[in-house]
Amino acid sequence: MDATYANNDVSALAAFTGKLRAAKHVFLTAHNITEKHARSLCGTLLYHGIDARVLDIQDREAIFSLLTMWPTEECLLLAIGISPIGKSTLAITEFARKLGMEIVAITDKATSPLARAASASLLCSVRMLNVYNSTATIFLMQDMISAFLAAGGEKGLPSGRTPQELAALRRSFLDYSTLA
Numbered sequence: 646m647d648a649t650y651a652n653n654d655v656s657a658l659a660a661f662t663g664k665l666r667a668a669k670h671v672f673l674t675a676h677n678i679t680e681k682h683a684r685s686l687c688g689t690l691l692y693h694g695i696d697a698r699v700l701d702i703q704d705r706e707a708i709f710s711l712l713t714m715w716p717t718e719e720c721l722l723l724a725i726g727i728s729p730i731g732k733s734t735l736a737i738t739e740f741a742r743k744l745g746m747e748i749v750a751i752t753d754k755a756t757s758p759l760a761r762a763a764s765a766s767l768l769c770s771v772r773m774l775n776v777y778n779s780t781a782t783i784f785l786m787q788d789m790i791s792a793f794l795a796a797g798g799e800k801g802l803p804s805g806r807t808p809q810e811l812a813a814l815r816r817s818f819l820d821y822s823t824l825a
Contacts, residue, residue, distance in 0.1 A: 661765045662793040664749055665690065668721035671697040672711060674738065675724070676731035682751070682783045683725050689787060693794040702733040708740075717745045724763070727753040727771050727780065738762050751786055 665671060671690055675683035683699045690697035700708050712720070722741040726734045735758055741748055742762055750759035750766045760766040767790075769782040 657765070657767060658789055658793050661749055661767055662790055664721060664747065664765055665695055665723070665790070665794065668747070669696060669719040670715055671695055671721045671723055672741075673697060673699045673723045673725065674702065674734050675699075675726060676702055676733050678780055679725045679727060679734075679783065682780060682787065683723075685784070686723070686725070686787050686790070689791045689794075693791070695794075700737060702731075702737070708737060712737075712741060712744060712746065720746050722746050722748045723751070724748060724759045725751045725783065726757070726759050727769075727783075728757055730758055734759070751783060 673683040673687050680699075687697045687699045698711065700711065702708070712722075720741075722738065724734055724738045730752070738748060738750075738759060739762075748759075748763045750757070750763035751769060752759040752766060753769060753771045754760065755766070755768060757766075760768070767786050769780075769786050771780060771782065
C-alpha cells in the first residue's frame with residue numbers, strides 16, 4: 646500500500662477525478678480479476694452522480710454501440726488492468742483511442758499499455774507481502790477516488806486545500822510511527 650501511495654501524488658488523483666467529473670459518459674473496461682474492481686468503481690461513480698457503465702467484454706456489438714452513441718468529446722474510457730493486460734481490455738482501449746476518446750487508466754506500472762494510452766493514470770502496486778497480483782490496492786485506490794469526488798466538486802480537490810497541503814497532510818497521517 647505504501648508503494649501505491651508513493652506512486653500517486655495528490656495532483657495525480659485530482660487530475661484523474663477531474664476528468665471523471667468532466668465527462669458526461671464514463672465507460673469502464675476490465676477483465677477477469679479486475680472486472681470486480683470495474684463493477685465496484687462503477688457503483689461508486691454512479692453514487693457521485695457520474696453516468697458510468699461497465700462494458701460487457703463478451704458483447705462486442707454493445708461495446709461498439711455504446712462507444713459510438715454520443716459525441717466522443719463527451720465520453721471517457723476508464724481502463725483497469727494489471728500486467729499482463731487482457732486482450733479484450735487492450736482491444737477496447739485501442740478502439741476508444743481510434744475514436745479519439747480520452748482514456749484514463751488504473752494499472753500496475755507506468756510501462757503498462759494502458760498507462761501509455763491514457764491521459765491520466767493511477768498506479769497500484771499489486772505485490773503485497775510476497776503475494777503477486779493482489780488487487781487490494783485497486784480497492785484502496787477506489788476509496789481514494791471516492792474521497793476526492795466527494796470532497797472536491799468540479800476540481801477533484803478537497804475544498805480549501807492545495808495539492809501541496811494535502812500531500813503534506815497525507816505524509817503526516819500515513820507516518821504510522823506517530824501513532825500511540
